[in-house]
Amino acid sequence: MDSGALDWASCNDPIDVLLGEHRTILQVLDEVERESRRLEANAALRESFWQDLLRFTDVFDAGLHHQKEEQLLFPALEGAGLSATQGPTAVLRDEHLRSKFWRDRIEMALRQRDRSRLLAAAGSYIDLMRAHVIKENQILFPLSRRLLAGAELERLHREFRLLSADQRISYWLRHPYEHAAGA
Numbered sequence: 001m002d003s004g005a006l007d008w009a010s011c012n013d014p015i016d017v018l019l020g021e022h023r024t025i026l027q028v029l030d031e032v033e034r035e036s037r038r039l040e041a042n043a044a045l046r047e048s049f050w051q052d053l054l055r056f057t058d059v060f061d062a063g064l065h066h067q068k069e070e071q072l073l074f075p076a077l078e079g080a081g082l083s084a085t086q087g088p089t090a091v092l093r094d095e096h097l098r099s100k101f102w103r104d105r106i107e108m109a110l111r112q113r114d115r116s117r118l119l120a121a122a123g124s125y126i127d128l129m130r131a132h133v134i135k136e137n138q139i140l141f142p143l144s145r146r147l148l149a150g151a152e153l154e155r156l157h158r159e160f161r162l163l164s165a166d167q168r169i170s171y172w173l174r175h176p177y178e179h180a181a182g183a
């Protein structure tokens with residue numbers, strides 16, 4: 001399975017890095033859809049699955065992925081002429097906030113063990129994120145390749161590497177024993 005994990009040795013293109021992360025996000029959304037179908041069919045509520053999803057949204061999605069887009073790609077595109085308040089990057093930033101809204105709704109429903117609210121929040125999260133990924137893949141990334149010169153893409157790739165190193169260090173500081181255990 002393509003994990004979408006950062007394979008820096010074989011990837012020199014920042015847009016390919018983001019596309020790989022999107023593949024991982026789509027695979028997780030497929031898992032969430034499968035788990036939702038189980039829940040609809042009255043299977044037991046698997047707390048650990050939903051806790052893993054919340055952790056994924058925090059560490060991978062909001063952390064690893066959105067930071068590359070919001071701190072590096074979007075500003076580069078705005079530097080190349082896109083409006084920061086109207087247009088694609090503004091819409092996509094807003095969708096990142098909306099994904100956090102549904103992530104929090106999933107957490108709240110889980111805490112209350114409210115199956116119908118959990119299913120509703122998970123469905124909204126899946127729909128939003130799939131549409132968001134399609135929009136970035138089909139509109140933002142081709143636009144990025146058109147607007148950003150080769151040197152700018154190379155700079156972004158170097159910045160992605162640095163950001164990922166910072167994120168790994170920050171993660172290990174927060175979870176020292178997981179890393180020590182080889183997790």
Ligand SMILES: [Fe+2]
Binds near residue numbers: 018065
């Ligand atoms: Fe994205």
